[in-house]
Amino acid sequence: MKKTLLALAFVGALMVSCKEKTEEKVDAAADAVGTEMSDAVDSTAAAVDKVADSTAAKVEDAVKEGAAKVEEGAKEVKDAVKK
Secondary structure (H helix, E strand, O other): OHHHHHHHHHHHHHHHHHHHHHHHHHHHHHHHHHHHHHHHHHHHHHHHHHHHHHHHHHHHHHHHHHHHHHHHHHHHHHHHHHO
16 A cells, blocks of 8 residues: 555656646747747848838839820820921
């Protein structure tokens, strides 16, 4: 009976000890995942900002070119009306 109680106490102690280590590992893994997610969000935000800036510059250039063509067309119509 004494050996059985000692064996149960030993198994119980092992279970508690393993549980604490597992909880520590889970906490460390959760922190690592949180850090990686934060890094991924930051890098994605930087990439989106870069693309948005590039697109805005391209749109601005396209608008300027379109305005120049409209002015050119208006000038041709005006010259044709004068003739």
